[in-house]
Amino acid sequence: MKLAVFCDCEIGVIVCNVHNGKLFEYSSADMEQALNRYASYNGPSERRKREDLSGLSAAKGFSDIPQSEPNVERSSCSLASR
Numbered sequence: 001m002k003l004a005v006f007c008d009c010e011i012g013v014i015v016c017n018v019h020n021g022k023l024f025e026y027s028s029a030d031m032e033q034a035l036n037r038y039a040s041y042n043g044p045s046e047r048r049k050r051e052d053l054s055g056l057s058a059a060k061g062f063s064d065i066p067q068s069e070p071n072v073e074r075s076s077c078s079l080a081s082r
Contacts, residue, residue, distance in 0.1 A: 004028035 004011040005028075012027040012034045025031055 001028055010034055 001011075010027070010029040012029075012031050013025065014031075015024040016022075017024070027034060
């Protein structure tokens with residue numbers, strides 16, 4: 001929440017547990033509205049993957065970050081309607 005206030009933005013985080021399929025979410029505002037804005041956004045954006053950040057983490061001494069993501073089917077985690 002402090003990051004949202006500090007940066008004057010909305011923050012939304014969705015975490016999917018690959019082992020049991022549980023979903024956790026946090027948002028500083030309405031998550032559904034944020035997801036709708038994300039889905040309809042057509043402007044420029046910056047996207048980064050794990051590979052983009054692994055060089056940065058190694059340079060700072062964080063060598064324990066996995067270099068690949070687990071193979072998880074998209075359907076193993078889904079947003080439940082509330």
